[in-house]
Structure formats: structure tokens, C-alpha cells
Amino acid sequence: MSERLLEVTDLRTTFRTVTGSVPAVGGVSFDLKANETLGIVGESGSGKTVLARTIMGLQPRTNVEVTGSVLLNGHQVVGASERTMRTMWATEVAMVFQDPMTSLNPVMRIGRQIDETLRVRLGMDRRAAHDRALELLTMVGIPSAQSRYRAYPTELSGGMRQRVVIATALACSPKLLIADEPTTGLDVTIQAQILNLLDSLKQQLSMSVILITHDLGVVATRASRIIVMYAGRIVEMGDTRDIFYHHRMPYTRALLESSPKVTNTPHTRLAVIPGRPPNLSTPHPGCPFAPRCAYATERCHVEAPTLVAASAPGHRFACWNPLTETDHPEAR
Amino acid sequence: MSDERRPLLKVRDLTVTFGKGAHAVSAVAGVSFDIYEGETLGLVGESGCGKSTTGKALMKILTPSSGTVELDGVDITHQRGRALRHARTRMQMIFQDPISSLNPRRRVRGIVAEPLDAWKTVTGEQRDRLVDELLNQVGIDPEVYGDRYARQFSGGQCQRISIARALAMRPQFLICDEVVSALDVSVQAQILNLLEDLKAEYGLTLLFIAHDLAVVKNISDRVAVMYLGRIGEIGPSEVLYEAPAHPYTKFLLGAALEADPESATTGAVLEGEPPSPLDPPSGCRFRSRCPYATERCAIEEPVLTEVAPGHQVACHFPFIAQ
Amino acid sequence: MSDLLDQSPEIEPLREQRLGPLFWICVGWLSLNVLGAIFANVLPLVNPLYQNYNAINAGPSLHHLFGTDDLGRDILSRVVFGSRVSLAVGSGAMLIGFGIGMPLGMLAAYRRGRLDTILTAVMYVLLAFPAIIAVIAVISFWTPRTLFKIIVVIGLASVPLVYRVIRSATLAVATKDYVTAAKVQGSTDRRILFRELLPNIAPIAVSFLLIGVATVVTLEGALAFLGLSVNPPTPSWGNMINESRTVMAQNPWLVIFPSLALCLFLLCLNFIGDRLRSYFDVTEVKL
Missing domain, CATH: 3.40.50.300 (P-loop containing nucleotide triphosphate hydrolases)
Known part of the structure; x- marks a missing residue:
């Protein structure tokens, strides 16, 4: 198996x-x-x-x-x-x-x-x-x-x-x-x-x-598992439930929150990721998501994060300032 | 909240037929609804159900073969020439394909100014100021992008420019035909x-045509569901999504994918595909796919009947909470 | 409103596409041809009709750079003056062809309906008729032959071709959403035709125009070869080649130079037309 x-x-x-x-x-x-x-x-x-x-x-x-x-x-x-x-x-x-x-x-x-x-x-x-x-x-x-x-x-x-x-x-x-x-x-x-x-x-x-x-x-x-890609790289991967409920990468969250849901009441204000995905032909030294990220710090713009393991087995993310588990109001 | 409101647009028995004789297809077959001033009406349905055709017929891009469209109490169905051109400035439409909506050989300012130039309502410096203001409102910096060609923009930016152009004549009524379906989630x-912001600012009334149920729910006050050229159900968004009365609406909602691993996938899936509009089923048009269909559905065509205030269904056996 | 701003810093730059040196060489050669034709009278050239019996069938020399023909006429001078006929026929006929075919094609494609059906049917009937034979027939019987008549006949014969190209180009543009959008905004048909449609079909029209000129110049050459173009002694590239075919063995210059002039002229036109088409192709630039 x-x-x-x-x-x-x-x-x-x-x-x-x-x-x-x-x-x-x-x-x-x-x-x-x-x-x-x-x-x-x-x-x-x-x-x-x-x-x-x-x-x-x-x-x-x-x-x-x-x-x-x-x-x-x-x-x-x-x-x-x-x-x-x-x-x-x-x-x-x-x-x-x-x-x-x-x-x-x-x-x-x-x-x-x-x-x-x-x-x-x-x-x-x-x-x-x-x-x-x-x-x-x-x-x-x-x-x-x-x-x-x-x-x-x-x-x-x-x-x-x-x-x-x-x-x-x-x-x-x-x-x-x-x-x-x-x-x-x-x-x-x-x-x-x-x-x-x-x-x-x-x-x-x-x-x-x-x-x-x-x-x-x-x-x-x-x-059963999901890989989230951004600008040609894996920014987060893990079991489906971890990605949806315990994501650590701000991009994953932004992606989830910006898509309208059938359960939303009419005229729900959608969370928005400003800007657009980067142009890959101009190299960026830092995290590709940094220019659009609300949590970006100095470091994000100069040094690209690598995938590190989260608490759940197989759950990995690439972020210098990951969301903490408490950032997930919808976590069950 | 719905009763005292004034209908801005009244559509009665709208029918649009393509082709002639044996090849005649009624893409829209007798559709009636009102759109109240200041509301957003969502129009959903699968491809080929006639939702886009309805939008185009309202703008008279397509000529309705019968029925009437009244804007603010004035019948615009039979208007032609200058009167029609004038009526159109009070209604505007934004299209699905952001790229093909803009002339690739014109500059952004020229595109947005086109309706103003065509009508000569404002000219000279006033016109330039208005154009820049419109671009600012849709989030396109006129100083930086105003003189670029349309072909240099991404899909989302093109759609913003289309919106600016549509608002140039300060319309009352805006038809959005699948305006976000070609865009990425974040855009x-x-x-x-x-x-939503511009609607509040300009006091717009919207007809929002889309196939994505979640998008429609998010933006609409009321929703109409179309199937094979007819309206099957129309009602306040929350009521319609919570307690759909038409079997088709129920299946449609059941098939909508939710970004939630715990959402039920076992919901009954609608079998088969919509029949050809060339040869629609007799009686209720949904009966060939409807698991609840009876003999009556084949003989008698259901008409839109009110099941709750503001909630109408065209079905002989609607789901009504007792 | 701040979250609504499209803050993307960079915007897709238009890919710098260059026309290339060969394009400019071609343009240069064509301009030389055109200038030569216009200012042929002022240029230090021998009269193309002057017969110098001291130099008959002479090869290229300092006096006669391209040599002389069997009547002692200067070939260089005759090639330059001959270009007048080719250029006049080429541009004149295309002026007529586009003047009639282009507005009809645009209108038919934009309006569709009955106008389109009738016009297209008529044009296709005309197209079915072999144009070259029609032209030959008309020109043979419509005597005396003058340059003007030749231009008119070829021009009219090209109308259906122009119509077909312009109509299909317009059709592709007329179904775009921005044309519908313009209609919906209350723009008049005239504004739509000139503002939205024309700029988008112009590149196709221009490149077809250049290739059209080339085709017509060849046609004139063919007519001249059959003795159906302007009457001698007026030189044209076509009739120079025609006249010289009997003396080709003795005096090859007589056929080489006008042929070379014709070939280079056509080559340049075709190359420029093709280059412009891909240069202006928005989709090619975009992707």
C-alpha cells in the first residue's frame, strides 16, 4: 500500500x-x-x-x-x-x-x-x-x-x-x-x-x-493529499484536512478565503489578495508571495523559505512567518 | 423589504428564437421577471440554458422574437435608432471574456472615453478628468496605465477597464455576463x-449572470434559476439556497463543490445531460431528468407560482416546508 | 478601497519586435523605384525613345550602363521609364480595387443580413469567372488601349478578391465583444466602423494591398508579354521583356535588366507585406 x-x-x-x-x-x-x-x-x-x-x-x-x-x-x-x-x-x-x-x-x-x-x-x-x-x-x-x-x-x-x-x-x-x-x-x-x-x-x-x-x-x-503551488514552487503540502483546517502558509489561507462559498450570506465581503502572481521571467530572491503577503517581513523579500515540517506527519510549508494553529477559527 | 420597491426592469414573456422553421430553437422561451431598483438579481443555470441570451436580449444585442422589456416604465422592446441608442446608455453590459472586450489597438483612456465621445456629453478637459476619475475608481492608475494599449493588460485588469467604460455614462442598470468566470480565484x-463598491456608489441595479452558484449567492439579493430557456425558480438568495423548492435547483446546489473536506459528497447527482433545445420535452422541460416526474409533468406545463412571499417556483410538486 | 487597487508593480512589456534590416533594405529599394519613376524626367537619363544608331545592341558600358537595344535605345533609361507603367498600373488598380472592395467588404461583414448575402453572392459569381481571361478579353476589344483603361479593368477585376479578404478579416473582428460593447454604449455605426473595426483590419489590408500591387504588376507584365498592355514604343517592363525575347541570344542585357527590375520589385513588395503582417499580428506578439 x-x-x-x-x-x-x-x-x-x-x-x-x-x-x-x-x-x-x-x-x-x-x-x-x-x-x-x-x-x-x-x-x-x-x-x-x-x-x-x-x-x-x-x-x-x-x-x-x-x-x-x-x-x-x-x-x-x-x-x-x-x-x-x-x-x-x-x-x-x-x-x-x-x-x-x-x-x-x-x-x-x-x-x-x-x-x-x-x-x-x-x-x-x-x-x-x-x-x-x-x-x-x-x-x-x-x-x-x-x-x-x-x-x-x-x-x-x-x-x-x-x-x-x-x-x-x-x-x-x-x-x-x-x-x-x-x-x-x-x-x-x-x-x-x-x-x-x-x-x-x-x-x-x-x-x-x-x-x-x-x-x-x-x-x-x-x-487524500494536496499540494499548493505558487509561482512554480510548492508552498504547502499535506493531508487534505491539514491543508484546509491547519494551513500554515498565508497564501493557502488567502486562496481559501478569497473563494466565495455557497454558505456565505449575500454581500459577504471577500478577503482579497492584492495584486497578481509574479512574472517569473524577472527573478525574485525572496518568497514569491512576499509582495502580496500581509505578513511579509524584511526577510521574506530577500531570502526564499524552504519547505519545513509542521506538526502533522507529511504536512510541510514554506514560510518564514507561518500562521499559528490558533489563527484558524474554523479548525475543528 | 421587497414589496414597496419599484421594479426598474420589467421583463414579460421574453422569447428569443434562433433559426427558422424546423430548425427554430427557442434559447429563451417565455421568461418573465422583475428587477427592483437597487437590487442584484443573480441568474444561474448550466450552459445552454439561455441565461446569456436573456442578458443580450435585454440589451437588445439580440432581438427578442416576442415579449416586452420595460425599463423604468418605458417599453424598449420596439425602440430603434437613436431612441434605442439612448436607452442603451441607461443600461450597460460587461462581458465574460476580458481580453476580447477591449479593442487591442486602442489605449485605455480612449476605450473608457469612447461612450463619452460617442455622445459628446462631456468634452475637453472635463472629459479627461472624468476618464481619469473612472479609472481611479476601478483601481487602474491613469497616470501609469492610461496610455497603454489594452493588449498589455492581464484578464483582471481588462475587466476593471471594461467596468470603467460601462460606468462612463452613469447607467442605472448593469448586466454582468459571467464577468469573473475567466479569472483566477484571487482576482x-x-x-x-x-x-459591490461601485454598486453602492453609483446606486446601480445589477443583473448578475453566472454559472458559479457560490459567486451568485455572494453577490445577489435574489436569484433566478434557468433551465432550458425557462425560469424554474426565483426567490430571495438565502431562501432559495437554504430551501430550494424546485428539484433542479436542489440538484444544482447538491452538485456545487464546496471547498471543505467535510462537505457531503454523497448528495444525489443529477444523471444525464440537458436535452437539446431543438426538441425540448413536452410539459415541464426538466421532466426528462427529474426523478420525481409523473405523467402530469409530461402533459401540463408548470407555471411560476408563489410558494412564499417573493419565492416563485415552476413545478407541479415543489418541495415546500410544511 | 485600498484592497481594490491593482497594485501589481510590473506590467507585461510589449515584446520588442523588430522589423529587421532586410525589411528596411526592401523599403529602400522600393522607395528608389518610386522616386525613379516620379523623377524620371529630371534624372540625367537619355530619352528612352531616342534611337542611337551608333550603338545598337551594345553591351553595358560607361555610356550605357545597361547597354542598348536593337534600335540603339538606352536600356537603363527604358527600365526607369518603364517602371512608371508598372507602378501606375499597380497602385492605380489597387486604389480602385480597395476603394470599392474594402468599404463593401467591411459593411457586408458588419451589417450581415441581406446586404451581406447579396453582395457575397455577386462577388463569388465574379470570382468564379477567370479574372485573367476576362481582363484579356475586355482589353483586347476595348481599343485603343490606354494606360487608364488597363488600370480600370484590372482594378475592377480585383474588387471581388479584395472584398473577400476584407470581409473575412472584418468578420473575425466584428464578432468580438468590444464591438458589441461599443454598440451597447450607443456608438454610431460609423464610429464603430472607423474606430473599432478599421484599426484592427488595417494590418491585413495593408499587407494584402502590397501583395495585390505585386500581383497586378505581374499581370501587367503578362499582358504586355501578350502585347495587350500600353502600345510600344512607350516602355514598360513587360513589353521590354516581350520585345527582347527574339534577340535573347544576341543581346541578353535586353531581357535581363527589365526582368531583374521586375523580380526585385515583386520580391520587395512580397517580403514587406509578409513582414508587416506578422509584425502587426497582435496575437503573435501577445503569445
């Missing part, structure tokens, strides 16, 4: 652009156990998508520098050739992207898109692949899979398309599924359906899931 | 607070 499926150590992804180098992921370390759901939360530009693509080995070789180590089920991803990665994609790790329309080929029937993966990767024959594809479509909850098998992606609704994408990703039973904002852009009721589906598939296929999102609501009840 | 909170 505690077997480590994924070990990421000091991972850095740096883009070289005309205007200089951009450290999109700046030294990230974490691990993931088998059959665990890990939530990665951050705003746009926090590096969460770049992190996911780096773990997938999807970064282009030119103008991107990746250092550190990503051990996926014992295989090193950093520096692996595309040929090596091909043997891991689909069977070891698969990804579900935000926009289902761009990850499906619009001129190919959806059944064939799944068939193809099965035949190429698992060497199935036409008959077997067809049957398995139908099985997968049924498994992801597509009604009358037999007739939808011959449909084109454009003929399906957004929710149905995302189900097809999930079916494609699961075709070769990967051990790790990375879902990058899988429900952004879907309606509330459909979002609930897809998240439930991912949950039940995870149990059924005993795989691990990394759920990447900007919405704390998505991971609150689905992830 | 979203900034914009929501800004809207």
Missing part, C-alpha cells in the same frame, strides 16, 4: 525565451503512493500544468531545460528519449487534458481512436480491440455505447467528450492518471458526474490519480 | 468586491 509509484525530486523546468529564462517549475519534490489521489492546486501561472507535462515527459526538447528526477514506477522520466517514453505512455501513465475537444481527433470516429491505442500498444486484433473499446465506453458511463462508437467527437456534448477522453486514457490500464483541470469548462452537474466517475474508476482499476485544478472545491473531498 | 474576489 505504501509502495511509491511516483517520486519527484528537485524537479526544475526552465523555458528559454527571447526575453530570458522562465523557471516555470522551480525545484519541486513530492511522492505519490499507489492508489492515492493527490490534488495539485494553484492559480494560472503557478506551474501546475507545466509540472504535469514534465512528469508525463511531454516537454519539448528544444528551449526547455529539465533537471532533477522523476521516478515513475522505477523508470526515470527526466532525460528519457521519446522512444522510451512511448513505452510508458498509456501503460504506465496517461493524461486527461482540460479541453476534451483538442485531445480528440475531430475527423476520426471515437471508437476508432480508442481501438487504435489498443491495437498499437497492446497488440490486440481488430475484433478484440473493438470489444474492449465498447467495454471502456460503457465503463465510463456512455449510454448506448454501441451507437456512440461510430460518432464523431463534435457530435457529443462536452461531458460526453470528456468521458471519451477518460476512456482513451484508461485503455491500457495505466498505473497513474494525471487529470489536468478535467472539469473546468463543464457544467456543475456534469462536473460532479465526471469527478464521481474518476473516483469510482480509481477504485475499480486501483490506479493513482493526480488531480490538477485551480478550484479548491474540486479536490476538497476527492484528494 | 475574482477583487472584481466581486469592486462591483
Whole structure:
């Protein structure tokens, strides 16, 4: 159970652009156990998508520098050739992207898109692949899979398309599924359906899931652990309950408090984080959140904090002036 | 608090139809509601329910095929030309996509001044002063950013500039169409607070269209829930969120994700997807997904009926606390 | 209100995008061409029609930098004077093409509805007709051929092309929210067309204009080659190439110089047009 499926150590992804180098992921370390759901939360530009693509080995070789180590089920991803990665994609790790329309080929029937993966990767024959594809479509909850098998992606609704994408990703039973904002852009009721589906598939296929999102609501009840990212770094990580109720990093708190809640009374004044996330191409020596942080001191602007352990096991945060436990009125 | 208030906007039987003949789709199919002076009405629903179309029809960006819209007692449905242009200055709209709302080839001051220049209400130095004042109010420093091009700004800043532009003509009524859904959480909170402040300062009446239930609850006095071109339920926000009377509202609220690990996830999930508006179900439009639907729902179309003061539901079998 | 201020210190700087030296070389060459055409009379050039029987089919020399033709006329002088025809046809025809096609295209895309349907149908019918053959037919029968007539015919033939490009460019802009916003603010249609739409389609229009000029200059060359352009002895690049094709072996200068002038001219136009298009492309700058 505690077997480590994924070990990421000091991972850095740096883009070289005309205007200089951009450290999109700046030294990230974490691990993931088998059959665990890990939530990665951050705003746009926090590096969460770049992190996911780096773990997938999807970064282009030119103008991107990746250092550190990503051990996926014992295989090193950093520096692996595309040929090596091909043997891991689909069977070891698969990804579900935000926009289902761009990850499906619009001129190919959806059944064939799944068939193809099965035949190429698992060497199935036409008959077997067809049957398995139908099985997968049924498994992801597509009604009358037999007739939808011959449909084109454009003929399906957004929710149905995302189900097809999930079916494609699961075709070769990967051990790790990375879902990058899988429900952004879907309606509330459909979002609930897809998240439930991912949950039940995870149990059924005993795989691990990394759920990447900007919405704390998505991971609150689905992830066992959460990583909060800001400006390409992990600023806090820990068990879901610790992140929500015992967070120590002011950014985590600000993120939680600035999102409106259904339980708020109308015209509740929202807590606001002033300013915007930093521009990564101009290097900052200190804590990336310092310019927006209410608790920032002199030290925060000059010296970057590293992750230190909090009282709960596995709970770590990067802050010079962490919130104390008593700062949590909602702590239960 | 609701009874003596004067309705600023009266919408009656508003219908917007796209296409003709067999391909006609009623994106909005007979919607009636009032918006009282000084309140914020939230309009929620899933994509394709017609909430944005309703907003655009109120502004007459889309022409309603039937029904009336009355602003301050004046029917604006059939106005054209200059009269329409004039009526529009009393109502304004802010759009979802902050980037495409601003002309990338114009400078910030020019964008905000556009309505003033179009109407020539204020000119010269007075105009410049007003523009800078508006920019200050939305938190954009005119000295620093006033002469930048719109394309140089982030989503949140663009939305601020859009708001400044909308307020230039001092409208009474502001339609916000998904104005925060493209923004990050922290920026979203900034914009929501800004809207609340400006609403108080300008005495605005707001129609806030959004799909995010938490956002709508936070800003609205009353909320209307739309499904497939119809209003299913309308009522004071707290009543509607505490005790939804329409099954759809209940499911919608049940599906809303709360940023709390202890919130219940076991709530019943609404199965299936909204049917195509090309071929809506007979009777109640929600019946094809409603677990409580009976034969009556297929035959008879429910109309909005008052279940409590100010709380109306279009359902044959509403949940009413006895 | 302090928490509402957008205090972000830095703002995305516009990425400095340079046009590059090659662009300016092209601009320089084109200006030289234009100036040469305008001031051809004042320049210290031999009369292009003067026939010097002492120097027939001469190669390049100090007296005749580009050599002379079979009638002893100075090729340099004829190339410079010949550019007048090419430039006049190119700019004149595009003036007509854009003068008619651009307002129609913008209006159709902005107004949509019946106006758009009818105009687009008409334009597509015209487009379906092979323009070059139409031009040849009209010019062959509309005698005597003058420069003016050629400009008018080519200009009219280019209207549907301009219309189509401008219409689709405008369509892309007209559906943007800022156009709706302007409408909602009570801006008049004229303000919207000039303030919101025009600046955004201008880059596309300019680059298409340059490429259009290049195409028309080539077309004039082709017509001249068929003997359907301005009547000799008036020189044009096209008819110089046409006349010299029989003596190509004996006097290669006669065909090389006008061809070179034509090629460089077109190359510069195309390069500038392409460069401007990517320079002004807002989305390319942004991302």
C-alpha cells in the first residue's frame, strides 16, 4: 500500500525565451503512493500544468531545460528519449487534458481512436480491440455505447467528450492518471458526474490519480493529499484536512478565503489578495508571495523559505512567518 | 423589504428564437421577471440554458422574437435608432471574456472615453478628468496605465477597464455576463468586491449572470434559476439556497463543490445531460431528468407560482416546508 | 478601497519586435523605384525613345550602363521609364480595387443580413469567372488601349478578391465583444466602423494591398508579354521583356535588366507585406 509509484525530486523546468529564462517549475519534490489521489492546486501561472507535462515527459526538447528526477514506477522520466517514453505512455501513465475537444481527433470516429491505442500498444486484433473499446465506453458511463462508437467527437456534448477522453486514457490500464483541470469548462452537474466517475474508476482499476485544478472545491473531498503551488514552487503540502483546517502558509489561507462559498450570506465581503502572481521571467530572491503577503517581513523579500515540517506527519510549508494553529477559527 | 420597491426592469414573456422553421430553437422561451431598483438579481443555470441570451436580449444585442422589456416604465422592446441608442446608455453590459472586450489597438483612456465621445456629453478637459476619475475608481492608475494599449493588460485588469467604460455614462442598470468566470480565484474576489463598491456608489441595479452558484449567492439579493430557456425558480438568495423548492435547483446546489473536506459528497447527482433545445420535452422541460416526474409533468406545463412571499417556483410538486 | 487597487508593480512589456534590416533594405529599394519613376524626367537619363544608331545592341558600358537595344535605345533609361507603367498600373488598380472592395467588404461583414448575402453572392459569381481571361478579353476589344483603361479593368477585376479578404478579416473582428460593447454604449455605426473595426483590419489590408500591387504588376507584365498592355514604343517592363525575347541570344542585357527590375520589385513588395503582417499580428506578439 505504501509502495511509491511516483517520486519527484528537485524537479526544475526552465523555458528559454527571447526575453530570458522562465523557471516555470522551480525545484519541486513530492511522492505519490499507489492508489492515492493527490490534488495539485494553484492559480494560472503557478506551474501546475507545466509540472504535469514534465512528469508525463511531454516537454519539448528544444528551449526547455529539465533537471532533477522523476521516478515513475522505477523508470526515470527526466532525460528519457521519446522512444522510451512511448513505452510508458498509456501503460504506465496517461493524461486527461482540460479541453476534451483538442485531445480528440475531430475527423476520426471515437471508437476508432480508442481501438487504435489498443491495437498499437497492446497488440490486440481488430475484433478484440473493438470489444474492449465498447467495454471502456460503457465503463465510463456512455449510454448506448454501441451507437456512440461510430460518432464523431463534435457530435457529443462536452461531458460526453470528456468521458471519451477518460476512456482513451484508461485503455491500457495505466498505473497513474494525471487529470489536468478535467472539469473546468463543464457544467456543475456534469462536473460532479465526471469527478464521481474518476473516483469510482480509481477504485475499480486501483490506479493513482493526480488531480490538477485551480478550484479548491474540486479536490476538497476527492484528494487524500494536496499540494499548493505558487509561482512554480510548492508552498504547502499535506493531508487534505491539514491543508484546509491547519494551513500554515498565508497564501493557502488567502486562496481559501478569497473563494466565495455557497454558505456565505449575500454581500459577504471577500478577503482579497492584492495584486497578481509574479512574472517569473524577472527573478525574485525572496518568497514569491512576499509582495502580496500581509505578513511579509524584511526577510521574506530577500531570502526564499524552504519547505519545513509542521506538526502533522507529511504536512510541510514554506514560510518564514507561518500562521499559528490558533489563527484558524474554523479548525475543528 | 421587497414589496414597496419599484421594479426598474420589467421583463414579460421574453422569447428569443434562433433559426427558422424546423430548425427554430427557442434559447429563451417565455421568461418573465422583475428587477427592483437597487437590487442584484443573480441568474444561474448550466450552459445552454439561455441565461446569456436573456442578458443580450435585454440589451437588445439580440432581438427578442416576442415579449416586452420595460425599463423604468418605458417599453424598449420596439425602440430603434437613436431612441434605442439612448436607452442603451441607461443600461450597460460587461462581458465574460476580458481580453476580447477591449479593442487591442486602442489605449485605455480612449476605450473608457469612447461612450463619452460617442455622445459628446462631456468634452475637453472635463472629459479627461472624468476618464481619469473612472479609472481611479476601478483601481487602474491613469497616470501609469492610461496610455497603454489594452493588449498589455492581464484578464483582471481588462475587466476593471471594461467596468470603467460601462460606468462612463452613469447607467442605472448593469448586466454582468459571467464577468469573473475567466479569472483566477484571487482576482475574482477583487472584481466581486469592486462591483459591490461601485454598486453602492453609483446606486446601480445589477443583473448578475453566472454559472458559479457560490459567486451568485455572494453577490445577489435574489436569484433566478434557468433551465432550458425557462425560469424554474426565483426567490430571495438565502431562501432559495437554504430551501430550494424546485428539484433542479436542489440538484444544482447538491452538485456545487464546496471547498471543505467535510462537505457531503454523497448528495444525489443529477444523471444525464440537458436535452437539446431543438426538441425540448413536452410539459415541464426538466421532466426528462427529474426523478420525481409523473405523467402530469409530461402533459401540463408548470407555471411560476408563489410558494412564499417573493419565492416563485415552476413545478407541479415543489418541495415546500410544511 | 485600498484592497481594490491593482497594485501589481510590473506590467507585461510589449515584446520588442523588430522589423529587421532586410525589411528596411526592401523599403529602400522600393522607395528608389518610386522616386525613379516620379523623377524620371529630371534624372540625367537619355530619352528612352531616342534611337542611337551608333550603338545598337551594345553591351553595358560607361555610356550605357545597361547597354542598348536593337534600335540603339538606352536600356537603363527604358527600365526607369518603364517602371512608371508598372507602378501606375499597380497602385492605380489597387486604389480602385480597395476603394470599392474594402468599404463593401467591411459593411457586408458588419451589417450581415441581406446586404451581406447579396453582395457575397455577386462577388463569388465574379470570382468564379477567370479574372485573367476576362481582363484579356475586355482589353483586347476595348481599343485603343490606354494606360487608364488597363488600370480600370484590372482594378475592377480585383474588387471581388479584395472584398473577400476584407470581409473575412472584418468578420473575425466584428464578432468580438468590444464591438458589441461599443454598440451597447450607443456608438454610431460609423464610429464603430472607423474606430473599432478599421484599426484592427488595417494590418491585413495593408499587407494584402502590397501583395495585390505585386500581383497586378505581374499581370501587367503578362499582358504586355501578350502585347495587350500600353502600345510600344512607350516602355514598360513587360513589353521590354516581350520585345527582347527574339534577340535573347544576341543581346541578353535586353531581357535581363527589365526582368531583374521586375523580380526585385515583386520580391520587395512580397517580403514587406509578409513582414508587416506578422509584425502587426497582435496575437503573435501577445503569445
